[in-house]
Amino acid sequence: SPTDLDGRVAIVTGASSGIGEETAKALAEEGARVVLAARREERLAALADDIETAGGEALVVPTDVAEESEVRALVDGAVEEYGRLDVLVNNAGVMLNEPFLDSEVDHYETMVEVNLLGLMKATRFAVEAMRETDGDGHVVQLSSVAGRKSLPSHAAYNGTKFGVNGFTESLRQDTVGEGIRTTLVEPGVVDTELQEHIPDDEEREETEAMVEELDPLTPTDIAAAMTYAVTQPQHVSINEILVRPTEQE
Ligand code: NDP
16 A cells, blocks of 8 residues: 655755646645755745645755755755655756757756756765665656657757666665665656746747647646655655656657
8 A cells, every 4th residue: 555655754856846846745745744945935935835724844945956065954954854854856957958069068067967966966965864864765856758868959958867867776776775765757748947948049939839739748747656656665666757748759
């Protein structure tokens, strides 16, 4: 039977919009105390209010996952407040697509710093905290179809998401036998703010048109996949969930 999350503590990065916001709500509905991390503090505060109004518990920790000290403070803050850490959802991410050879160094550095290095740091600190408290724990990584399949103008984004997949499978093997579970969630097109940040006008417009045409996934669809993974009994480890809109190629 599925395990409920009563009394469990879950950090969700990138909780200020899209998939992260819906995931935080869904985990809180399952009984988890949720720690909300992102840069936009007002958005996190509004989400914490919604969660508390619905009877849940939430802690806001403004965090830039590209800053190691802030990632450290996020994990420490969760453990200080609640005394344990059970789930980390590494969801913060950016997709700044453009043809690689015309791209700005800043853009691909940011993707690596947030999508890959930020995720690695959060994973490291969180697993250390899980080991020090209960011993069990669950790390959920937001990868993507782009972690399995390359597309033009996605070079750096593809690099980060393929990196997330390779990193996470190795982590699974490093921690096997100690109660740490890992899940890769690999969505296709989801209607969120992600596309709005694409710097290349042509690329952004094409992507936005594609999203409109598709009958895309919603953040709620992905939150449901994550809830499924983290409510399995301890002996069940859902390692990978690949989910596309039915109409996506
Ligand atoms: P959104 O743009 O709606 O959400 C991205 C979140 O990441 C925001 O909460 C943002 O918060 C946060 N974020 C960005 N940079 C940082 C940073 N430096 N530090 C902390 N938080 C940061 O997009 P999605 O919900 O779609 O994206 C969530 C994840 O899902 C990403 O990893 C994305 O790659 C992945 N994904 C999305 C797909 C899609 O089609 N939408 C498909 C496959 C995967 P803030 O700006 O407040 O810091």
